Amino acid sequence: MRRNDSVAAPGRGAIDCSSATERSTRTPHERARGPRYLTPRTTAGMVGSGPSRMVRPIDCFSLVMNPLCATRNPPWAGIPAESEPASPQWSATVMNEGSSSRASNEADPVRRNIDGRTGCGAMGVDMTASVSANARRVHLLILGAGRGGRALLRVLHPYDGVVIDRIADIDPAAPAFADAASLGIAASSDVEAALAEFSGDIVLDVTGDPQLADRLRRHPALSGVEIISGKSAKMIFDLVLEQLRESHEIRLQSVRLDLLDALLETTRNPDTGREDDPLVHVTARSLDALHHHTSIRGIALLCHDRNDLEIVGAVGIPAPIFTNGLHARLAELVDRRDLPRLGTSRLEQPISVPGAELNTLLSVWHQEQRVALLLFELPGHPSSEQKAMLDLLSEHLTLAVANILWRRELEQMAFRDVLTGVYNRRHFLERMRVEISRTRRHPKAGLACAFIDLDELKRINDRFGHQGGDAAIAHIADAATQSVRDYDLVARYGGDEFVALMPIEEMAHASSVVEEIGVRMLERIRAGRVRGFPRLRCTASIGIAAQPAGELDGERLLQLADRAVYQAKRSGRNRLQTILPPVTASH
Structure with missing residues (x-):
């Protein structure tokens, strides 16, 4: 195809195929036409025995799909002349009486295809340029309320440039009628009445019925109305389905x-x-x-x-x-x-x-x-x-x-500790730093720490084996966990030694709080049964220390709690020792 084979009005995706030299050597008449653009080549034809009618699918397609160009370009957009694929040979039913005759097209070489057959590019110039200039909305009548009608409603209805006046089908139960009702679009099962009343721009026939296409071509009420049917309608329908598939995927x-x-x-x-x-x-x-x-x-x-x-x-x-x-x-x-x-x-x-x-x-x-x-x-x-x-x-x-x-x-x-299920030493130290920061913001508050040490683990291992020793350690962890409050924390510090972190809301009540928890631990450890070893009895020594918010130091608090548990062991084991300001209590 030569660069001047077919022209159309500038639109979305169209490209000027003229070189700079060609543009500078155009006649005033040619320059007035604007830049030359490539469009798909079309073929004129005769339909039936009636008068000659121009086959102009590109004109109608541009009118219908022009509003869609904001989101997608036509498939031929942006194809340079040198790499243009073979032009599609579309055949379609019906358009209005040719407003441009064969003679007028032959008289203008710009309106002829290279093979000498009449093209429709010039008619596209007039029609598309008119629509662009007037910026008016295109009014449609859709014939066919089946799958094709539903797809067209979904795609065309949201666009401001298109107004769907009505959708018609001979089947009153056609599925697109319900969609049309939800969108506020008129629907009719009287196709003849719909055609007679239509005064818009385009009739889009997606029924696939060749007899209806022939009726539309001859219908007296459609003079001056663009009709898209046959392969042109199928092309539009295929593009609509493609857009719906893409929308679905998105x-x-x-x-x-x-x-x-x-x-x-x-x-x-x-x-x-x-x-x-x-x-x-x-x-x-x-x-x-x-x-x-x-x-x-x-x-x-x-x-x-x-x-x-x-x-x-x-x-x-x-x-x-x-x-x-x-x-x-x-x-x-x-x-x-x-x-x-x-x-x-x-x-x-x-x-x-x-x-x-x-x-x-x-x-x-x-x-x-x-x-x-x-x-x-x-x-x-x-x-x-x-x-x-x-x-x-x-x-x-x-x-x-x-x-x-x-x-x-x-x-x-x-x-977590694998044997006992309580927290491990690393997590305890991290939580302790957090609790110290929190407690320091409340002057009346304090923090208590308890060490719980299993008594005579070596004797238990010698008599019941290391399995008995592990069971005794797990028993201490269970008893300690059941004795503290929901927001206290129990962790295994190492070997047979456990720690508990206990926030104190008011240091004035620290003595009663920590002693109550410590005594409860001692009683549960003494009275509880060691799982799997019914003859095994074990005890523990417990030391608890507390500090007020103003004096709180984590390392010092651990040292005080360790000193308290050491004093409990030296005092005979199986007892609680506390170090609290300003008194020390022993049980």
Whole structure:
């Protein structure tokens, strides 16, 4: 194709194919036409035995798809003349009576294709330039309310440059009619009446019915109306479907990014308590992301065990309050082993909650335990899009939960003592620094530290073996943990020695607080049974020291507690010794 074979008005994606020399040597008449642009070559043709009608699919396509150019260029945009692929030979039904005759096209060499057949580029210049100049909105009548009509409604309705006046189909139950009603677009099953009443710009026929195409070509009410049918309509429909597929893929990727973002946040969010529990965070966040992209309603709950279920999120409906009946239904789901581990499953009997009938279940497993349940309301069978997003959610939640729980296990290994399950020395020292900083901000407060030392470990090892010694050490850890308050901390300091960190709200009450806790430890250690060794009895020596906020020093506090436990051992073991300002008490 030569550079001046076909021209069209400048538009999005069009390129000026003239060289600088050609532009400087144009005649005034040629310069007035503006730069020369490449468009797909079209072929004129005769339809039926009626009068000659120009085949101008590019004109109508430009009018219809011009509003879409803000988001995508036509497929031929930006192709240089030297690398232009073979021009498509489109055949289409019907346009209005040719406003430009064969003779007028032949008289203008710029309007002719290289093979001598009449082109439609010049008509595209007039039509597209007119629309661009007037910046008016294009009014459409869509014929066909099946799959093609639905796709066109979804793509064309959001654009300001296009107004869909009506969609028509002979089938009153055509699926696109419901979509049109939700969008406020008129729908009609009387195609003839719709054609007679239409006074817009373009009739877009996506029925694929050749007889209807022939009727449209001859219809007296469509004089001056552009008609797109046949291969031109199929081309537009294919582009619309491509855009819908791309939109669908973008939505899926958006959900994936939201879920990945939730995963990244959980890796940065330390597990410092129930309020900041990463399991709660990632489950609720993933549910929010799904609702944002699909408007699916539902709830999410964590399954700590069969009798400990926690609702951690609800979207589209208020979070339901646990009742005996609701808890029983959910507990049944936790126990079921026949439900798939990945993806969704349909419940035979929906679970009724205020605002929804939850009929679809998604389980999240870790190893052999179901750790979370997501329940949704999906009317009818889920669409392919909904199923894809639910499968995506299932996959990501499974990976996220596994990541969180494996991380917790690693933390347990790093901060917990393997034999006893209490915290180790390193974690105790870190927590002690934190507690000292906190206590110093409260002048009346203080901090107490206890050393608990198992008595006569060598004698226990000699009589019951090292297994008996390990059991006795674990017994001391259990008794100490059960004796302190919820916010106190017990750790294994080394060997047969344990420590406890106990915040004091008011130092005036320090003596009664620490003595009560110390006595409770002694009694539990004495009275308790050592697991696996019913004949083994053990005792411990306990030393407790405390300091007020103004004098608080961690190293000094540990030295005082160590001195107190040494005094308890020298006094005969199996006793409590305290070092408290300003008195020392012995029991």
